Each structure stands twice: as structure tokens, then as C-alpha cells.
Amino acid sequence: MDKAGVKMLGVIGDPISHSLSPVMHQFILSREQLPYQYQAFRIKPAQLAVALCSLKKQNFSGINVTLPHKQAVIPLLDKIATEAKAVGAVNTILFQKHGIIGFNTDVKGFLNALGDWKTNLRGERAVVLGAGGSARAVIYALIQCGIGSITIFNRTLKSAETLVCQLQSCTAFDNFSACRFDEKVLQETIFDSTIIINATSLGLFPNIEQNPLSDQFRFPESMLVFDLIYNPLETSLLRNAKAQGVRIKNGLEMLIYQGVESLKIWTGSDIDVHNYLEELKLILKQGIERDGTTSLSHSG
Ligand code: NDP
Numbered sequence: 325m326d327k328a329g330v331k332m333l334g335v336i337g338d339p340i341s342h343s344l345s346p347v348m349h350q351f352i353l354s355r356e357q358l359p360y361q362y363q364a365f366r367i368k369p370a371q372l373a374v375a376l377c378s379l380k381k382q383n384f385s386g387i388n389v390t391l392p393h394k395q396a397v398i399p400l401l402d403k404i405a406t407e408a409k410a411v412g413a414v415n416t417i418l419f420q421k422h423g424i425i426g427f428n429t430d431v432k433g434f435l436n437a438l439g440d441w442k443t444n445l446r447g448e449r450a451v452v453l454g455a456g457g458s459a460r461a462v463i464y465a466l467i468q469c470g471i472g473s474i475t476i477f478n479r480t481l482k483s484a485e486t487l488v489c490q491l492q493s494c495t496a497f498d499n500f501s502a503c504r505f506d507e508k509v510l511q512e513t514i515f516d517s518t519i520i521i522n523a524t525s526l527g528l529f530p531n532i533e534q535n536p537l538s539d540q541f542r543f544p545e546s547m548l549v550f551d552l553i554y555n556p557l558e559t560s561l562l563r564n565a566k567a568q569g570v571r572i573k574n575g576l577e578m579l580i581y582q583g584v585e586s587l588k589i590w591t592g593s594d595i596d597v598h599n600y601l602e603e604l605k606l607i608l609k610q611g612i613e614r615d616g617t618t619s620l621s622h623s624g
Contacts, residue, residue, distance in 0.1 A: 331360045332383065333590055336367040336375060337390035344611050345388055348583050351607060355600050358591050360385065369396060376400055376417075376424065386418045386590040388583075389426075394457060401426040410494045411460045416586040427589055430461035433582025434552075435468065437573065441519070441548050446470040449516050453477050453505070453536050454523035455484040458552050462521050463491055463500075473499040475517075477510055479524075507538060515544045522551040527559035535560035543570045554579055555612050576605060 335345045341364070349362040367375045372393055379387060389397050394413040398404060401414065402423030408414045414426035435442065450471050452459050455478040463474055478484040484502035492498050503509060514520065520543070526534040541564070543549060549565035554575035562572045584595050597604060 329359060331385045333360050333362040333385055333387065334365055334379070335362070335388040335390060336365045336372075336379075336393060338366050338368050338392060340364045340366045340390070343390065344579065344608055345390075345583065347611055348580065348604065348608060349587065351600075351604055352584065352587060352595065352597060355597075356587075356591075356593060356595055358587075358593060360591065367393070369393070372396060373400055380419045380424065384419055386416065386586070388586055389415050389417060398426065400424070407431045407461075407464065410464050410491065411457070412490065413457045413460070415582065416589055418589055427586075428461060429582040429585035429589070430458060430578070431465045431468070432585045433578045433580075434462050434465045436581035436584075437575075437577035438465075438469070438550075439577075442469050444518055444548075447472040448518035449473045449475070451475050451477065451510065451514065451517045451520040452523055453521065454525075455480070455487045455502075456523065456525075459521075459523035460487055460491070462523050462552070463487070464495070466519075467491070467495050467497045473501075475501045475503060475513065477503050477505045479505050505536070507541065510537075511541060514542075514547075517544070517547060519548045519550060522549075522553065522559070522561055525553075527551065527556075527561055528553050529555045532556050533560065535564070537561060537564070539564055543568055545570065547571070548573060551575060552578060554608075557609060557612060576608060577601075580604060580608070 335343055343364050346362050346364050353360050394415055397414050403425045405427045408426050408428035411428045413428055416427040416429050418425045450466050452463055455476055466474055476484045481504040488500045488502045522536055524536050526536045543565050548571050550573045551559050551562050552575040553559050557574050565572050584597055587595055
């Protein structure tokens with residue numbers, strides 16, 4: 325806490341200069357009239373342990389952790405929440421008098437971004453493209469929704485198989501299949517699925533022409549196509565799906581809701597962004613369009 329009674333929050337990562345987190349968190353804190361200040365810190369991997377101690381000493385209430393520290397930070401923590409343990413990554417840290425606790429808010433961020441669609445997922449089939457950190461959070465969230473089965477397609481089969489093994493061992497769910505990415509196989513099986521989630525970085529700025537699926541790929545009419553990418557706001561994948569009349573969603577609301585969950589952990593307040601969600605989305609969209617020529621990092 326500084327002299328004026330303002331408590332401190334922040335995000336650490338490298339690179340960090342174009343993170344949307346300071347703008348997003350400061351906007352929510354001001355709307356909620358919470359006396360906190362949120363800053364970004366560029367921390368290189370070799371500085372991680374020292375930075376954590378220093379922020380704790382300076383009485384920071386908590387921080388977000390972004391690339392490349394989401395896994396590396398785990399051994400430096402005193403306690404790790406269930407979701408973070410299952411996902412194997414921490415994006416939120418709470419500094420307490422007697423220890424440092426790690427959380428993963430991407431799971432709740434994704435669930436909240438799904439909104440009413442969650443109720444359509446019980447017993448259904450989901451397809452996840454990718455097997456990295458965000459795919460783990462998404463898969464863990466789908467299991468919480470009561471999904472019936474999950475097929476993971478990934479360029480590297482081994483990563484998808486490892487992910488399945490790890491999630492099987494920490495959840496009661498075992499209706500997974502892991503496949504090496506093959507569009508033909510995916511096209512033949514997609515018509516049984518209710519949702520497809522792109523959790524690869526294909527299409528992420530600046531490689532906006534990339535698309536995990538070809539222009540010829542056909543989506544079932546009743547499906548939701550969810551791309552975790554929010555820069556650009558409309559990827560080639562989403563553009564193609566929209567042109568076929570399929571419901572689409574980008575990663576912007578997930579970004580917002582994972583941030584809200586971090587704020588709830590730090591402040592203990594019950595934050596509801598509902599009343600100003602559209603205004604916040606507009607501010608973030610302007611940030612993405614303005615900084616569109618540089619990379620943006622999310623704190624989640
Ligand atoms: P990771 O680096 O952990 O995983 C990347 C995934 O993309 C891997 O499955 C990788 O496959 C695949 N991939 C990368 N390049 C290629 C390629 N050329 N061809 C095929 N597959 C490829 O990243 P994250 O999981 O952290 O992030 C993935 C995406 O999700 C990013 O775009 C990120 O911006 C977004 N994201 C959005 C969030 C939000 O709040 N909206 C939150 C978190 C992430 P392989 O295993 O073969 O390498």
C-alpha cells in the first residue's frame with residue numbers, strides 16, 4: 325500500500341509493453357471504485373525469483389503472470405490452487421503474509437465467456453485444436469460443463485497424448501481422444517460436435533493469414549466456433565465460419581473474464597462487469613486496432 329492508501333497490483337512478463345492488462349484492470353478498478361493501481365513490469369526469466377520477492381516486499385497485493393513465466397513460477401510458490409495444478413500453469417498470484425498462492429483464472433474466464441452456450445454442452449462432443457497451455461484450461465473447463473467427449477487435434481501428437489494423460493489423472497473424466505492434426509479426419513467427424521475451439525496460435529497477429537482449417541472446411545450449422553485469439557478480433561477461421569452462417573466467438577470476453585477472476589481473488593470484491601462490458605470491449609478493441617501492428621500479450 326502506498327502513502328495514499330492505494331494498494332498495488334501488476335503483471336509480469338517478457339515482452340509486456342503492449343499488454344492490454346493495465347488498461348483493462350485499471351478500467352474495472354475505477355468502475356468498481358476499488359483503491360488499487362495496476363502496472364506492467366518487464367521481467368526476464370533469470371529475474372523471476374528476485375522479482376517475486378521484491379514485489380511481495382513492496383506490499384503488492386497480487387500480480388498476473390504472463391509468458392514466459394506461467395509454468396516457471398510454480399516452484400516459487402507456497403501453495404497452488406486446484407485449477408492451476410490441473411492446468412499446470414499459473415496466471416494469477418496472491419501475496420499473503422504467510423505465503424504466495426498461485427491460481428489459474430483462464431478456466432473460469434473461458435467458462436464465463438461461453439455464457440448460455442454452457443448449457444448446450446452437457447453430454448455433447450467438443451473438438452479442441454491445440455494442446456498447449458490454453459488448450460489445457462479449455463479442456464478442464466469443458467469437463468466442468470459436463471461435456472460428453474473431447475477430441476484433441478494437435479500438430480504434435482505426443483503433446484496431445486501427454487495432456488490427455490495428465491488431465492485423466494487429475495479429473496474423473498476419461499472420454500478423450502488425441503489425434504495428430506488431419507483436416508480430412510476432422511471434416512469426417514465434425515458433424516457430431518457441438519463446439520470447436522481453436523487453442524492454437526495459428527491466425528494470431530502478425531500471422532493473420534494463417535488458419536488451422538482450409539477455406540473448404542465445412543462446419544455443422546448448429547455449432548459454436550470459438551477462437552481464443554483476440555488479436556485480430558476476427559481471425560480467418562472465424563471469418564470462414566461466419567460466412568457459413570455458424571455462430572462464432574473470439575477470445576476477447578475470455579480475456580476480460582479471466583481478468584475479472586484475478587481481481588476477485590486480489591480484492592475479495594464481487595465484481596460484475598455486466599453493466600460496462602460493452603464499454604470495456606470497445607476500449608480494448610480500440611487498443612487492439614491501435615497497436616495492431618505490434619504484438620499484444622494477455623495476462624491470462
Ligand atoms: P502454447 O504455445 O502453449 O500452444 C500453442 C499451440 O499451437 C500448440 O498446440 C502448438 O502445437 C500449436 N501451434 C503453434 N504453431 C503451430 C503451427 N504452425 N501449426 C500447427 N499448430 C501450431 O500457446 P497458448 O496455449 O498459451 O496460446 C494459444 C492461443 O490462445 C494464442 O493465440 C493465445 O493468444 C490464445 N490465448 C487466449 C487467451 C484469452 O484470454 N483469450 C488466453 C490464453 C491464450 P504443437 O504442440 O505442435 O507445437
